[in-house]
Amino acid sequence: MSTYVYGITAAAHPALPEGLGGVGDPPMPVRVLKEGDLAAVVSDAPEGLRPKRRELLAHQNVLAEAGAGGCVLPMRFGSVAPEDSAVTGVLAERAEHYQERLRALDGKVEYNVKATHIEEAVLHHVMAGSPELRALAEANRKAGGGSYEQKLQLGEMVAAAVKAQEAEDAGVVQQALEPLAAAVGQGPESTGWLANVSFLVDRDSAARFAEAVDELRQAHPHLDVRLNGPLPPYSFVEPGPSEPAETITGE
Amino acid sequence: MTVVPAQQSGGGGGSSGLYDVLELVLDRGLVIDAFVRVSLVGIEILKIDVRVVVASVDTYLRFAEACNRLDLESGPNKSPGLPEIVGEVTESGARGKSKGALSGAAETISDAFKQSRDDGSAERESRPRARKTAASRRKEEQE
Known part of the structure; x- marks a missing residue:
């Protein structure tokens, strides 16, 4: 057995x-x-x-x-x-x-933080930050929505702005919480989050950490921030990145 | 007597917490060379690469329409996705569409789990199936 x-x-x-x-x-x-x-x-x-x-x-x-x-x-x-x-x-x-x-x-536990953009709110955010995008959107609106090409042009520029915002907000999330953690580990990529970061947190500082996440949410209303924990320290058992073990192939 | 530390989930409660940390249970944690690992072939679906913003014509058109509807007077704190903002714009169906971009991934994963429960395991082929499910649901919502 x-x-x-x-x-x-x-x-x-x-x-x-x-x-x-x-x-x-x-x-x-x-x-x-x-x-x-x-x-x-x-x-x-x-x-x-x-x-x-x-x-x-x-x-x-x-x-x-x-x-x-x-x-x-x-x-x-x-x-x-x-x-x-x-x-x-x-x-x-x-x-x-x-x-x-x-x-x-x-005495330490893992907290995993994942962030995504709330779509309408982030669109609002990037439009509010760019007179150029606002002008283009306004022109399209006046033209009854704009031609297919005009829509594509606006949409492409907005998508680029949202992408840039994703990268910026990933940094914002990490920087806001890093000072409260003993260690930081990036979560596996390619799961659809703009930030997926695990923080190793002292049990005694867990309440303070949760407060910091709340402050982050309030300061950035276009972010959906999900906090999960306390978790076993999955991301911190190895000092460095670990290689996957041999797997049984499914037959 | 030990006490289980309560799972604190920022978003939804219940077992949704598992979906949120699934990749840690599967991709992190101690690995010992001398042991074998159970095949994870049944959950290939979790590896779907869902970029938050996908550079595609669909995305551009969706963003353009969303921006046309955007009321810049309402302020960034106004909660998004409320019916009064979306209004009766049936042709664009903002709620359904934004759901497609942002929470579509999560739904696909829970779909996979539903299937996984039903079929025993969600095999590789269930990827297009799950996507189709999410897509047809979006379509229904728009109608």
């Missing part, structure tokens, strides 16, 4: 709640494997595990429960070891590294 791994924590970590269920249907019982000063939160890996919504939620939930008791290094979703002894073997082999990470992340 292969072993699903949720995260790595200190062996001194408080016990998990009784009957905590993990991935699988029915949920596999979550257990703890200890090796020296470290422990791994694991369960049996269900046959044919797929990245379904409920499995992702189960992974998240186990990490949230474990994280409530102290620092946990979260595994990426779907990490499966051939057996328990392979897990304890890795803990023994890389003990120093994991202990260093646990110390570095102790």
Whole structure:
């Protein structure tokens, strides 16, 4: 039976709640494997595990429960070891590294901030900032909307202005929140956000961080800013960018 | 007894929080070479590249029409997308269209999840399907 791994924590970590269920249907019982000063939160890996919504939620939930008791290094979703002894073997082999990470992340949580533009508001913003765009829009309006070419010309200029605004606002978001964080990690790109940034925040400063996000929203009403957290420190478990592990190809 | 830290979500509540951090659960976190990873082929759809502003004729025309309707007197703080601003301009359907650009991506992802729940997993081919769903919904809203 292969072993699903949720995260790595200190062996001194408080016990998990009784009957905590993990991935699988029915949920596999979550257990703890200890090796020296470290422990791994694991369960049996269900046959044919797929990245379904409920499995992702189960992974998240186990990490949230474990994280409530102290620092946990979260595994990426779907990490499966051939057996328990392979897990304890890795803990023994890389003990120093994991202990260093646990110390570095102790008392800290991840907050993820995503921002998009509210379309009408950002259009308003760029129009208000450009007499040229306003003049062009006004001319089109007077011409009953303008010809196809005139519309394209206006639209292209507006799109360029909004794009420039996206880049500017990405900087604004990061600069506003960076001073309150111990570390900053860029989220994966290409998911449709103008900013997707994770901040490593001291638990004690979490309230101050949330206030700063509110201030950011008020100062920039054309931004939709979404705050998610506290999360396990997904973006900060490795000191540098990590390579994806070998994947089982779907057959 | 441990207490689960409450998930604070800036936008919607409930499990929408999962969609917002899905890419962290899937693309970040500790990776150990000695372990294998479950195939993520079923969620290729999450990798859709939805730029916030797509440089295309469609976008240009949409922006041009939106700007023609824009009332610069109302001030930037006036909440966008309200019926009184959009008015009865049925031909342009600003609400449906702006939804297409900005929250379309999120909807596509939740569509994928709905499918993923129904079919067991959303395979690669569901990408055009999900897009079509979002597009036809937009169309319905405009009518």
